[in-house]
Each structure stands twice: as structure tokens, then as C-alpha cells.
Amino acid sequence: MEIDWKTYDPGEFYDEMISSPGNPRRAARAIASYLQKLSARQMKRRQNAADLSIAEMGITFTVYSEGTNIDRTWPFDIIPRIISQKEWSRIEEGLTQRMTALNMFIHDLYNEQKIIKDGIVPKKLITGSKSFLPQCIGASPRYNVWAHICGSDLVRDKDGTVYVLEDNLRVPSGVSYMIENRGITKRVFPELFRKHRILPVDDYPAHLFDMLASLSPRPLDYPEIVVMTPGIYNSAYFEHSYLAQQMGAELVEGGDLVVGDDDCVYMKTIDGLQRVDVIYRRVNDEFLDPDAFLEDSVLGVRGLLRAWRAGNVALANAPGAGVADDKVVYTYLPDIIKYYLDQDPIIPNVPSWRCDDKKQREYVLANLATLVVKPANESGGYGMLVGPHATAAERNKFANLIKRNPRNYIAQPTLSLSTAPTICGQHVEPRHLDLRPFILQSDRTYVTAGGLTRVALRKGSLVVNSSQGGGSKDTWIVETGGN
Amino acid sequence: MLSRVAERLYWTARYLERAENTARLVKVYSYMMLDLPRGVGLNWHQLVDISGAHEHFDKNYRSAGERNVIKFMLSDTDSHGSLITSLAMARENIRTTRDLVPSEGWEHVNELYLFAKKKLAGKTLPKDRYEFLSEIVMRCQQVTGLLAGTMSHGAAYQFVRIGRNLERADMTTRMIDVGSTTLIAPGVELERLENRLWTYILRSLSAFQMYRQYVRRRVQPEQVLAFLLQDTVFPRAIGHTLGEIAACFEQQLPNNEEPLRAVLRLQRLVADANVEKLRAEGLHEFIDELQMEFGNLHQQISGTWFSLELDEAV
Numbered sequence: 001m002e003i004d005w006k007t008y009d010p011g012e013f014y015d016e017m018i019s020s021p022g023n024p025r026r027a028a029r030a031i032a033s034y035l036q037k038l039s040a041r042q043m044k045r046r047q048n049a050a051d052l053s054i055a056e057m058g059i060t061f062t063v064y065s066e067g068t069n070i071d072r073t074w075p076f077d078i079i080p081r082i083i084s085q086k087e088w089s090r091i092e093e094g095l096t097q098r099m100t101a102l103n104m105f106i107h108d109l110y111n112e113q114k115i116i117k118d119g120i121v122p123k124k125l126i127t128g129s130k131s132f133l134p135q136c137i138g139a140s141p142r143y144n145v146w147a148h149i150c151g152s153d154l155v156r157d158k159d160g161t162v163y164v165l166e167d168n169l170r171v172p173s174g175v176s177y178m179i180e181n182r183g184i185t186k187r188v189f190p191e192l193f194r195k196h197r198i199l200p201v202d203d204y205p206a207h208l209f210d211m212l213a214s215l216s217p218r219p220l221d222y223p224e225i226v227v228m229t230p231g232i233y234n235s236a237y238f239e240h241s242y243l244a245q246q247m248g249a250e251l252v253e254g255g256d257l258v259v260g261d262d263d264c265v266y267m268k269t270i271d272g273l274q275r276v277d278v279i280y281r282r283v284n285d286e287f288l289d290p291d292a293f294l295e296d297s298v299l300g301v302r303g304l305l306r307a308w309r310a311g312n313v314a315l316a317n318a319p320g321a322g323v324a325d326d327k328v329v330y331t332y333l334p335d336i337i338k339y340y341l342d343q344d345p346i347i348p349n350v351p352s353w354r355c356d357d358k359k360q361r362e363y364v365l366a367n368l369a370t371l372v373v374k375p376a377n378e379s380g381g382y383g384m385l386v387g388p389h390a391t392a393a394e395r396n397k398f399a400n401l402i403k404r405n406p407r408n409y410i411a412q413p414t415l416s417l418s419t420a421p422t423i424c425g426q427h428v429e430p431r432h433l434d435l436r437p438f439i440l441q442s443d444r445t446y447v448t449a450g451g452l453t454r455v456a457l458r459k460g461s462l463v464v465n466s467s468q469g470g471g472s473k474d475t476w477i478v479e480t481g482g483n
Numbered sequence: 484m485l486s487r488v489a490e491r492l493y494w495t496a497r498y499l500e501r502a503e504n505t506a507r508l509v510k511v512y513s514y515m516m517l518d519l520p521r522g523v524g525l526n527w528h529q530l531v532d533i534s535g536a537h538e539h540f541d542k543n544y545r546s547a548g549e550r551n552v553i554k555f556m557l558s559d560t561d562s563h564g565s566l567i568t569s570l571a572m573a574r575e576n577i578r579t580t581r582d583l584v585p586s587e588g589w590e591h592v593n594e595l596y597l598f599a600k601k602k603l604a605g606k607t608l609p610k611d612r613y614e615f616l617s618e619i620v621m622r623c624q625q626v627t628g629l630l631a632g633t634m635s636h637g638a639a640y641q642f643v644r645i646g647r648n649l650e651r652a653d654m655t656t657r658m659i660d661v662g663s664t665t666l667i668a669p670g671v672e673l674e675r676l677e678n679r680l681w682t683y684i685l686r687s688l689s690a691f692q693m694y695r696q697y698v699r700r701r702v703q704p705e706q707v708l709a710f711l712l713q714d715t716v717f718p719r720a721i722g723h724t725l726g727e728i729a730a731c732f733e734q735q736l737p738n739n740e741e742p743l744r745a746v747l748r749l750q751r752l753v754a755d756a757n758v759e760k761l762r763a764e765g766l767h768e769f770i771d772e773l774q775m776e777f778g779n780l781h782q783q784i785s786g787t788w789f790s791l792e793l794d795e796a797v
Contacts, residue, residue, distance in 0.1 A: 231579075232578065232579050241581075241582045244582070245582060250485055251582065252485065253487065255487060256485050256486070256487050258791075267485065268485065268486040268487070268791040269484055269485055269486055270484050270485075270486055270489050270638060270736065270737060270738075270788040271484075271737045271738070272737075272738065272791065273791055
């Protein structure tokens with residue numbers, strides 16, 4: 001497993017560690033030369049130590065597709081992914097810009113709808129969206145912010161350009177893995193942390209707490225904040241319980257909460273009923289409140305939406321915020337940023353075709369073999385078509401799906417995701433990856449230093465989702481100035 | 484602390500204790516069936532009666548032979564009181580409160596359940612049965628000790644302690660019931676057999692040595708009964724378990740008035756029992772009464788801390 005950067009060759013792809021065989025990028029230079037000095041045995045020992053820590057720390061995610069849910073440990077590659085701080089500060093600015101515009105957009109949609117009246121986005125964008133909730137029209141959450149926690153997926157193309165692939169505004173997960181990954185690399189490569197200046201990520205729970213506290217309807221030092229989980233069978237239960245523990249908040253299920261006649265939310269404790277100020281909910285909109293949404297939801301709390309509309313409890317993210325998570329809305333994002341902020345996007349969107357436009361649809365149908373087709377409303381990599389990797393039958397199926405419901409699909413060129421060196425058995429080989437930073441927004445905005453790097457462990461694969469054979473890496477934002 | 488979490492911890496402890504005591508009960512009963520002469524009138528169906536689940540048994544089993552009763556007590560997943568059901572429930576409860584108990588707690592309970600499931604799926608010869616049951620008892624105690632030694636003794640732990648002691652009190656009454664219900668056949672050499680019977684009961688509760696230190700005499704039914712009912716320092720004696728529950732209520736838990744009243748009433752009932760008279764007649768009825776009161780105590784605990792009504796909001 002000894003690494004020789006001269007023989008490591010990512011081919012036509014952009015590699016995060018080296019610029020050409022034998023030449024590490026500036027921010028990665030020190031770590032590349034350090035890794036090269038390790039013997040195969042030392043490297044193996046470090047990977048084993050990491051695997052052991054993962055088992056010990058009980059880091060698991062739940063896989064749905066295997067019939068009965070089982071907790072499975074999350075594969076972790078010890079070689080960190082390096083980004084220079086200089087590049088990162090620009091990404092940070094771009095994410096802040098994006099999130100600010102998105103929140104203005106959501107607020108506008110549920111209130112005056114100026115952007116529609118001004119003809120920037122079509123009305124059918126909302127009427128055709130499953131995630132637009134009429135029950136939320138006219139609501140005014142604190143600071144007019146609806147999406148408080150966002151995980152945006154970034155990818156880098158062949159030429160080095162970073163794009164935003166999607167914005168996850170519903171219940172984005174993965175942040176606990178980001179923090180735990182750092183904990184593991186600190187154990188495995190302590191000497192590197194002494195030599196490098198790597199921006200910390202473990203302050204996230206503190207920022208999350210502060211952001212949630214700022215939403216409290218009652219001005220309190222320590223408002224009652226709870227994390228609401230669908231329960232142990234949810235794939236992200238580990239994260240829910242982790243964040244609750246880190247913030248010192250209660251981890252509640254729907255059955256633990258009740259809405260009183262005074263339209264306030266209470267949790268059932270051994271001391272009696274206790275008022276709750278802020279709910280960080282990891283339950284999807286449709287299950288939140290059987291009175292307002294799905295009647296037979298057992299995960300939610302009767303009357304929760306009423307309490308939220310009355311301003312007696314804050315929900316993060318606010319119900320209905322998912323409307324901006326729609327893939328078709330995504331295609332309008334450059335216009336949305338321009339409209340509200342009068343700025344150009346700092347981080348570009350991936351060029352996209354909307355299938356409900358006749359011309360664009362025709363192009364998509366004619367070029368299915370080279371495109372990626374995505375449904376407007378799915379997450380986790382489900383229900384999409386990767387043209388170049390699909391069979392003719394799959395492409396036919398998608399052509400029909402698109403013709404039947406064009407509003408529900410967009411298409412994008414197949415990007416050549418960047419790679420980074422990854423331990424694969426006895427060798428270090430390039431593997432494709434993406435990056436999910438997390439953004440918190442209320443009266444101020446916070447962006448994590450880096451985020452969760454997800455890596456497709458199968459050779460040539462572009463699918464990085466943990467539920468479909470992906471793993472993860474620690475992400476280092478490294479200060480390069482002054483050296 | 485959330486009511487749901489308190490409730491799950493309480494049930495984790497109850498089911499663990501129930502599993503342990505079911506193992507103890509089956510073990511002592513099996514020995515007795517081997518050892519006591521037929522004329523005593525002992526049969527396997529009485530074990531079902533003692534477990535308090537004869538309705539379910541009679542509906543689902545045709546005969547009350549050894550095989551059926553053992554299956555019912557140990558491996559029947561439809562039976563609420565079987566060993567495997569208790570372990571499965573303990574596991575499910577601790578699994579959903581994993582963040583509050585030390586992680587070894589979950590691991591041990593999980594392994595214990597998997598161990599029992601595997602063993603019970605195989606053919607169990609009587610010889611293996613004793614070994615198996617002894618191992619269950621030991622491993623349950625291991626978990627109890629682990630929680631006592633590694634979990635902060637705050638409110639969360641008090642619910643573990645309450646569950647354990649209430650279940651233990653209940654199961655000790657069932658052991659005593661073994662003594663009362665099997666003494667129905669007249670005309671046998673009663674006294675000698677009876678002493679032997681109570682020795683079994685003591686042993687099944689790991690109480691024999693402690694009993695000898697307590698009375699320093701050979702085994703006598705009244706003394707055993709007094710020891711198991713009223714002693715305040717032996718951990719499986721009902722007097723002690725009630726004292727523990729009262730202490731949990733008083734020390735750590737809010738709004739404790741109603742449950743405290745219920746446990747104090749029970750303590751009085753036990754302390755005032757006339758053991759000699761009970762042994763002569765009415766022991767079984769007295770046991771019934773105690774079990775009803777345990778049920779009532781559970782209702783008080785549940786009503787106070789687990790199931791809150793909305794009108795308490797204002």
C-alpha cells in the first residue's frame with residue numbers, strides 16, 4: 001500500500017490531492033509527502049485503528065433495503081480530502097449568498113409572491129410542487145427565515161470548477177459523521193494536526209444550539225430545545241441522538257409532545273408537562289401534524305402547525321421550506337439570486353434542462369445516453385437515471401416517465417466528479433467524491449469549515465450515497481498563507 | 484427527564500428481573516418434580532398457575548406435561564411471561580433508550596437475548612436445561628450489576644431500581660406460592676417434605692445462606708416465610724424490595740405523594756402479616772392480595788410519571 005505519487009494517476013479527472021502525477025497541490029503538499037513516507041504496514045495499522053474507533057464509537061447508519069433494519073458501520077477512508085482555505089472562503093461566501101436568497105424566496109412564495117408577479121418564475125412552479133404547503137401561506141417565522149439548516153451538495157468538474165449540485169432544505173443529514181470523522185483522523189494522524197493549521201469542525205453543535213436558541217419565542221438564556229426524531233428505525237437515528245446529546249437537548253418522539261389549548265407545545269416529563277420553545281425536527285413535513293397533513297401519521301403531534309403559526313414554538317426547518325428543495329426550483333436559482341440580491345451567483349449551478357419546456361424536453365429525450373435525469377422531489381440518489389451507465393431498457397423507462405410527467409424531471413450533463421486518493425485493498429486509487437457542507441441561518445449565518453466528503457468506493461462509480469455503497473473521508477480546510 | 488424514557492427504563496429492569504426469576508422458578512420446580520415423591524400431589528400445571536398465565540396456556544396447549552410446560556415457560560414467543568419474551572422485551576426497551584444507559588448495558592442485553600434464542604431453538608435435554616437456566620440467572624445479574632456500577636444514580640437509574648424491585652417482589656411472592664399451593668395432598672409425611680420444599684424455595688432465591696445467618700437454625704416453614712416476606716436486609720425479601728422502592732420515590736423523584744402512599748400501605752400490609760396464622764391457612768389468598776397491591780402500585784407509578792394528561796398543563 002505504499003504510496004508513490006508518481007504512479008498515482010487519476011487520468012482525465014480533477015484530483016483533489018495532486019495536479020499531475022508526482023505533483024501534489026499546494027495545500028496538500030505536506031500531507032502528501034507525509035503519506036508517501038509511511039510504510040505499507042504503518043498505513044494498514046492506521047486504517048485498522050480507524051475501523052476499530054468506528055466500531056467502538058458505535059457510528060452506524062441504518063440500511064433500509066435489507067428487509068429488517070440493521071445498523072451498519074459507515075465505511076471511512078483515512079486519507080483526508082484537502083481544500084485550501086483561500087478557495088474555501090469563496091465557497092463559504094457563495095453558500096451564504098445562496099442560503100440568503102433561498103430564504104427570501106421561500107418567504108416570498110408563502111407571502112406576497114412578488115417573484116411570480118414579476119414573471120421571474122412561473123406560477124406553475126408552485127402549483128405543481130408537492131412540497132409547497134398551502135397550510136403555511138401567510139406565516140412569518142422569526143427573521144423571515146424558513147430554512148435554518150441546509151446541506152448543499154458540491155461537486156467539482158474536470159476543469160476544477162465547483163458547482164452546487166443540490167440544496168437539501170428538508171432534513172439534511174450527515175453532519176454527525178463530519179464531526180466523528182475528524183475525531184478519528186485526530187486519533188490516527190495526531191502528528192499532522194501539530195504541523196498543519198486545519199480549521200476545526202467540532203464547534204458545530206454549539207453553533208447549532210445558538211442558532212436554535214435564537215429562534216425561541218420566549219427570550220430565555222436557555223430555552224427548551226428538543227430534537228424530534230421519527231424513532232430508532234430511521235436511518236439517521238444515530239445522528240439525531242448524537243446531536244441531542246451534544247447540545248444537551250432532549251431527544252423526543254412525536255408521542256412525547258402535546259399541544260395544549262393555549263396553543264403551546266409541551267413535553268411529557270416525570271416532572272409533569274414542560275413547555276418546549278424550539279423543535280429541531282428531523283421528521284418530514286407530511287408527518288409533522290396529523291391535523292394539518294397526513295391524518296394517519298403516528299410520528300407527529302396533533303396541533304403542532306397551529307402552535308407554530310401562533311408563534312408559540314419554533315420549528316427548524318419551518319414546514320414548507322422544502323419547496324425550495326425542488327430540482328426544478330434549483331434550475332431557477334441564478335435568477336432567484338439576481339432577483340433578491342442583485343448579484344451573480346458566486347458558486348455556479350450545474351447547467352440543467354427542464355423537461356416541462358418543450359424544446360428542452362426534446363433535447364433531453366434525444367440525449368438520454370449522456371445525461372443524468374433527476375426527479376424533482378427525491379433525495380438520497382433514488383429514482384434517478386445516470387445515462388452513460390444505464391441500459392437501453394432503463395433509458396426507455398425514463399423516456400416514458402418524462403413524457404408522462406415532465407414537470408417532475410430535470411436533466412443535467414454527466415459531470416466528471418473529481419477524485420481523491422482512497423485506500424482500496426492493498427492500493428491507493430483515485431475514487432470519485434462530493435462534498436456536503438452545512439449552513440446554519442437565523443439572524444446570522446454559519447458555514448461549517450469543510451463538511452462531509454462522501455466517496456464512491458466502487459471503481460468508476462459516481463454514486464456516493466451511504467445507502468448505496470458510499471463511504472466518507474475527513475475534509476480539511478488548510479491554511480496555506482504565510483508559509 | 485422524558486416520561487417515555489423513564490417508562491422504558493422501568494420496563495427494561497422489570498423484564499430483565501422477570502427473565503431471571505422465570506429461570507429461577509423453572510429450575511427449582513424441575514428439581515422438585517424430580518425429588519419429591521409422587522404422593523405430594525405436585526404436577527407441572529401448577530407451575531403454569533404460579534406464573535399467573537394459565538388462561539393463555541389452557542387455550543393453546545392440550546396437555547400439561549413437562550415438555551409443554553417447559554416450552555410455555557421458556558421458549559414460547561406468544562406467551563407474555565416466557566423467558567424469551569421477557570428477554571426480547573428487555574432488549575427492545577433498552578435498545579430505544581440506548582443513549583441513557585452505558586453502551587455495555589445494551590451490548591450485554593443484546594448478547595443475552597441472542598444466546599437464549601439460539602439455545603432455546605436447539606433441543607434441550609434436562610441436563611442442559613439446568614446449566615442453561617443457571618447461565619441466564621448469572622447473565623441477568625451481570626447486567627443488573629453493570630447498571631448499578633456504571634450508570635449515574637440519578638432519576639433515570641431510580642426507574643431501573645424501581646422496576647427491578649417491584650418485579651422482584653412480585654416474583655418472590657410467586658416462589659412463596661410454590662410453597663403454599665403444593666401442600667394440598669394430605670396424609671403424606673408432611674413435616675419432613677415441607678421442610679425440604681422450603682429449602683428448595685430458599686435455594687431458588689439464592690437465599691439459603693442468608694437465611695441461615697438470619698435464623699441460625701434449621702429450615703422451618705414459619706421462619707422461612709417470615710424471612711422472605713418481612714426481612715428488610717435480604718435483597719430478594721419483599722420487605723427489602725418495598726423499602727428500596729420507597730427510598731427511590733423519596734430521594735429522587737418529583738410529585739411522589741401518591742406512589743409513596745401506595746408503597747407505604749404495602750409495607751404496612753407485609754410487616755403486619757401474622758406469619759404463623761398465614762401458614763395454617765390463607766397464605767395463597769394473602770399472596771393474591773399482595774400481587775393485586777403490586778399491580779396497584781404499578782398503576783400509581785405509571786399514572787404519576789409515565790402517562791400525563793393534558794389538563795396538567797395549566
